[in-house]
Amino acid sequence: MRAIGLDFERRTLAERSLPQPLEPREDEVLLRVHEVGICATDRELSKFRFGLPPDGESFLTLGHEALAQVEVGNKDWARGSWVAPMIRRSCSPACDHCARGRRDLCQTGEYLERGINRAHGYLTPFTLDSGAELLAVPEGLLDVAALAEPLSVVEKAVETALRAHPMEPRTAVVTGAGPVGILTALLLQLKGLEVTVFSLEPEDHPRVRLLRKAGLAYLRDRIPARADLVFEAAGGNLNLLEWVAPCGVLMLIGAGEENLSLQPIRMLVDNLTVAGTVNAGRAHFQQAIEDLGRIQRPLLAAMIERRDIDQWRDSFGGPALIPKIVHRLD
Ligand SMILES: [Zn+2]
Ligand SMILES: [Zn+2]
Incomplete structure (x- = not known):
């Protein structure tokens, strides 16, 4: 074997x-x-x-x-x-x-x-x-079931971010158009948020076409407006705290190796949260399988x-x- x-x-x-x-x-x-x-x-x-x-x-x-x-x-x-x-x-x-x-x-x-x-x-x-x-895995989901594990990780990150936000977040930015970034954007959209993806791929890249087809906004050459939730899924070193709106949450899910600069005064004045998550619990995995049928x-x-x-x-x-x-x- x-x-x-x-x-x-x-x-x-x-x-x-x-x-x-x-x-x-x-x-x-x-x-x-x-x-x-x-x-x-x-x-x-x-x-x-x-x-x-x-x-x-x-x-x-x-x-x-x-x-x-x-x-x-x-x-x-x-x-x-x-x-x-x-x-x-x-x-x-x-x-x-x-x-x-x-x-x-x-x-x-x-x-x-x-x-x-x-x-x-x-x-x-x-x-x-x-x-x-x-x-x-229900038989009706077999064609997309290989996405269950990465989506389970995204489910946990999104749940954590929603819980950390003190009010009702309406806007989100996701950095990175890899599988985790795209799944994060699709899940946030499913939950009714207005989502922008920021990444480096040119407009004619298949990943960007996929995002456009989903009705997601895509930016590569200018910084998006501040959002209630910002998901770092690119592993990059952008100063993402600047992208977070007051009361917002910066969620780290890409394994970036650069240090992040925090601004203590802005964090407390604006009630910001920075959090990271990895892996997923059984409930997230179950939710991922259900959401594969909804996206x-x-x-x-x-x-x-x-x-x-x-x-x-x-x-x-x-x-x-x-x-x-x-x-x-x-
Ligand atoms: Zn993996
Ligand atoms: Zn243990």
Whole structure:
């Protein structure tokens, strides 16, 4: 059985032949993986910026945005069920938050993440998984289900920003037109906000055409008007606090490495909040699957380019024109 991942001895991306997984335990199911989306995290992993193999191993199977089907089920999951797995797994012994099912808020940082940190991912045709980590995907959403994991991260960020704003936010700016930026803009639009995306792509870029088709405003050469919510999804170093309206929230979801300059007086005079979120809880993941059915389907479909698994090397080079590359494994 083939597996695509990181060889930590040679420090290179590699394809390995691994034994087929064994029979699942009572709490597990055997999954047949159908599709895996690739994101900026995978590209960073492929440069060995972070990520670790499982303890005692030197290879990590990549892939954390998966759509799979139950091949061998258990009492909770019938054979043939379509599922999307959650990525993060509890630290051990579980901290308070992990014990309460919020691994996304882990207090120790010792959590596992499938396809990222000390647990194998899904770029392989078969894998075992704990039944408790799966969410059901309705058959009507299979064509866009590879977006469930990235949208779950966006759901958490949007929920956090809405909760942090003391009144009713009406306007939002999103920086970055990557998959997370576009999904953030589409979700905010679904919630009735007036959304502007700020990014660097030229007007004729497919991502910009997609944003225009969605009815979203797009700017690249001038700074947008101050907005109630500003989402940083570009990993850039713009002085974004200046873009936030009074009582507004600056939400950090792109992993920028530059320091952000805060202006304490403006922050308190204008009641500003700056926050960051990562990963997602089960409720966010469930909400993401529901919202995949609410966001205009042609827009979501236009975000995805499907590729055969044999083309996997091309997908780690850099961002493609189409925001989300999804590899088929069957
Ligand atoms: Zn990802
Ligand atoms: Zn924990």
